[in-house]
Amino acid sequence: MSELRVLKRVKKIDRAAWFGQTTLQKVINGVLILLLLACLVPVFKWAVIDAQIRGSERCVTEGACWVFIKVRLLTFAFGFYETHELWRPVFVLSMWTLALVTIFRASYNFTLKILPFFITLLPLLSWGLLDGRWFGLPYIETAKWGGLLLSLMITLVSLSMAFPLGLLLALGRMSRLPLIKAGSVAFIELWRGVPLIAVLFMSSVMLPLVLPPGTEVDKLIRVFVGVSLFTSAYLAEVIRSGLNGVPKGQGEAASALGLGARQRLFLVVLPQALQAVIPSLVNSCISLFKDTSLVVVVGMFDLLGTVQQANTDPYWLGYSTEGYMFAGLIYWGVCFALSRFSLQLEKVRNV
Amino acid sequence: MKTLSVTVGVILALICAEGRADTVDSVKKRGYLKCGVSQGLPGFSTADKEGHWMGIDVDLCRAIAAAVLGDQSKVKYTPLTAKERFTALQSGEIDVLSRNTSYTLQRDASMGIDFAGVIYYDGQGFMVHKKLGVTSAGQLINASICINLGTTTELNVADYFRTNNVKYKLVTFEKNDEVVAAYDAGRCDAMSSDQSGLYADRTKLKNPSDHIVLPEKISKEPLGPAVRHGDNRWGDIVRWTLYTMLEGEELGVGAVNMNEMLKSDKPAIRRIVGLEGELGKNLGLDPDFARRILAQVGNYGEVFERNLGQSSPLKIERGMNALWNKGGLHYAMPFR
Numbered sequence: 001m002s003e004l005r006v007l008k009r010v011k012k013i014d015r016a017a018w019f020g021q022t023t024l025q026k027v028i029n030g031v032l033i034l035l036l037l038a039c040l041v042p043v044f045k046w047a048v049i050d051a052q053i054r055g056s057e058r059c060v061t062e063g064a065c066w067v068f069i070k071v072r073l074l075t076f077a078f079g080f081y082e083t084h085e086l087w088r089p090v091f092v093l094s095m096w097t098l099a100l101v102t103i104f105r106a107s108y109n110f111t112l113k114i115l116p117f118f119i120t121l122l123p124l125l126s127w128g129l130l131d132g133r134w135f136g137l138p139y140i141e142t143a144k145w146g147g148l149l150l151s152l153m154i155t156l157v158s159l160s161m162a163f164p165l166g167l168l169l170a171l172g173r174m175s176r177l178p179l180i181k182a183g184s185v186a187f188i189e190l191w192r193g194v195p196l197i198a199v200l201f202m203s204s205v206m207l208p209l210v211l212p213p214g215t216e217v218d219k220l221i222r223v224f225v226g227v228s229l230f231t232s233a234y235l236a237e238v239i240r241s242g243l244n245g246v247p248k249g250q251g252e253a254a255s256a257l258g259l260g261a262r263q264r265l266f267l268v269v270l271p272q273a274l275q276a277v278i279p280s281l282v283n284s285c286i287s288l289f290k291d292t293s294l295v296v297v298v299g300m301f302d303l304l305g306t307v308q309q310a311n312t313d314p315y316w317l318g319y320s321t322e323g324y325m326f327a328g329l330i331y332w333g334v335c336f337a338l339s340r341f342s343l344q345l346e347k348v349r350n351v
Numbered sequence: 352m353k354t355l356s357v358t359v360g361v362i363l364a365l366i367c368a369e370g371r372a373d374t375v376d377s378v379k380k381r382g383y384l385k386c387g388v389s390q391g392l393p394g395f396s397t398a399d400k401e402g403h404w405m406g407i408d409v410d411l412c413r414a415i416a417a418a419v420l421g422d423q424s425k426v427k428y429t430p431l432t433a434k435e436r437f438t439a440l441q442s443g444e445i446d447v448l449s450r451n452t453s454y455t456l457q458r459d460a461s462m463g464i465d466f467a468g469v470i471y472y473d474g475q476g477f478m479v480h481k482k483l484g485v486t487s488a489g490q491l492i493n494a495s496i497c498i499n500l501g502t503t504t505e506l507n508v509a510d511y512f513r514t515n516n517v518k519y520k521l522v523t524f525e526k527n528d529e530v531v532a533a534y535d536a537g538r539c540d541a542m543s544s545d546q547s548g549l550y551a552d553r554t555k556l557k558n559p560s561d562h563i564v565l566p567e568k569i570s571k572e573p574l575g576p577a578v579r580h581g582d583n584r585w586g587d588i589v590r591w592t593l594y595t596m597l598e599g600e601e602l603g604v605g606a607v608n609m610n611e612m613l614k615s616d617k618p619a620i621r622r623i624v625g626l627e628g629e630l631g632k633n634l635g636l637d638p639d640f641a642r643r644i645l646a647q648v649g650n651y652g653e654v655f656e657r658n659l660g661q662s663s664p665l666k667i668e669r670g671m672n673a674l675w676n677k678g679g680l681h682y683a684m685p686f687r
Contacts, residue, residue: 075400205434208442208443209438209441216444297434298435299390300430301430305390312391312551314393314664314665317393317551317554318554318556320528
């Protein structure tokens with residue numbers, strides 16, 4: 001059935017549902033709608049009608065004070081990154097967007113060829129550009145990276161590291177060699193068994209004590225590694241489910257055609273497995289993006305962290321509602337965009 | 352579990368500390384100070400929209416940098432959560448912890464850290480509406496009190512009223528912002544929290560000037576900087592940096608009048624600005640260290656006014672944080 005026809009059907013059912021109701025049902029539904037409106041009106045009044053966005057000082061209005069958001073917008077986007085060096089994070093984020101679009105547009109074979117470059121080069125390039133020292137740019141320490149930039153960097157870099165590792169783990173778990181299989185199972189179960197917040201704590205509180213004195217590993221790198229290992233365990237299971245879903249005959253047919261083990265995997269089994277699990281993969285990405293807000297507990301200023309930080313500015317106390325609403329909207333926006341992206345990807349890849 | 356991890360941490364830290372070089376030397380070699388601060392506490396350490404840190408805890412970091420490195424701007428701030436702070440100090444991630452940390456026996460003696468004095472005497476107090484006509488906590492009888500659920504705050508209030516045999520009613524909330532909103536809406540007569548927090552909460556109310564923070568403190572929260580246990584030379588420098596700021600206020604020497612004070616002929620002033628005596632040499636610093644602290648950062652009074660006092664949005668009274676000769680508790684040991 002085509003999409004349009006489904007839509008028409010649904011509309012018909014809708015209309016039938018409303019007009020087919022008894023009077024009592026209509027009254028109850030009507031009252032519920034009115035109640036809902038009664039709840040929404042004060043919110044609308046606060047957020048829009050009584051709100052203030054003009055000026056750069058504290059507000060006098062009873063409604064929402066969006067000036068607070070306006071004044072801190074750059075911080076929420078990039079943290080305390082030097083203002084005159086902002087082209088660097090903008091460039092880095094554009095690079096990633098371009099990479100995602102390429103993956104989206106390109107054929108499977110091309111994606112397969114370019115993916116290894118993306119997941120090794122892009123994180124390194126991003127780090128180099130943002131940090132600056134490798135390219136002779138002014139050095140900007142990781143403590144100054146923040147806001148949405150940091151949330152996205154943690155998500156993207158961790159995903160890049162976690163994906164190949166997850167693939168290896170999935171293959172390892174299906175391996176016939178007992179040692180590899182046991183190792184993969186142990187790794188996956190260990191990381192799936194601990195909450196992310198514990199991983200972050202370990203990486204920021206316990207790890208520095210175990211390392212020999214004098215060695216200093218940047219807190220952000222510790223977070224990258226912790227989040228990557230954590231995510232790889234989940235991705236491994238997602239990929240494994242895809243691999244399991246590919247009919248055995250496919251691999252056997254490939255063997256019959258004389259393909260080697262590697263060709264069989266990369267040209268026949270893996271494409272089908274990955275296509276089947278696109279929704280679950282994107283699901284993992286979305287939950288990872290939302291989980292990045294946990295880095296607040298190790299004193300990093302991601303999007304949520306910068307909002308909380310701004311809430312403690314003595315000149316802007318009392319606007320936390322506006323801050324949290326704004327953060328919520330951004331999180332929702334990014335996650336919604338990701339799920340739309342996944343939907344399109346499924347269509348393009350014909351799942 | 353928590354005790355175990357802390358114990359393991361402390362043991363490891365002590366082992367690691369053995370081979371560590373002197374903090375002063377490594378700070379000088381590195382060229383900047385690594386200072387652990389709070390991620391955000393109004394008046395103590397907050398970052399403005401350009402990312403510049405400010406607050407009284409931050410100013411202490413700047414003062415130490417001015418004393419040791421000669422430049423108050425040579426500080427790298429590491430925002431820390433309450434849970435991370437001691438590990439960060441033990442592991443050498445920071446040189447000094449200046450993060451509204453209460454000076455307690457357990458922390459001083461068993462956490463592998465040493466406190467170097469008290470920069471702010473905090474304590475739990477009450478805030479009330481002026482129209483109640485209450486001027487002291489003793490007048491709170493049968494009062495309803497808005498409070499954060501399940502913190503020591505709650506226990507302190509219970510202790511206080513039980514000791515004084517007075518009836519009271521608690522109205523508890525999960526989040527501090529809810530406490531403020533409920534108090535502002537008139538759901539209780541008073542709200543209780545650490546006094547520095549009450550002053551910050553007061554700015555969130557509809558009419559801040561209609562409310563007062565009562566002078567009594569029902570708990571002791573002396574907040575001070577901490578260094579690694581066993582690094583006495585560094586501890587001395589941090590301690591005497593704090594004392595320099597206090598002594599500066601006592602002598603009336605600060606950032607505003609430094610140039611005039613350099614011409615003073617009073618011996619105490621000549622000593623602190625480094626024109627006489629060998630104060631710096633004893634600490635392993637140059638003679639001008641105190642002059643730089645006072646000129647670049649200011650004395651305690653200036654720092655307090657700027658971050659917490661009347662020229663800040665918080666408008667905190669000096670109270671216990673006045674100098675000893677003005678009815679407060681701050682007392683710098685003699686500069687001799």
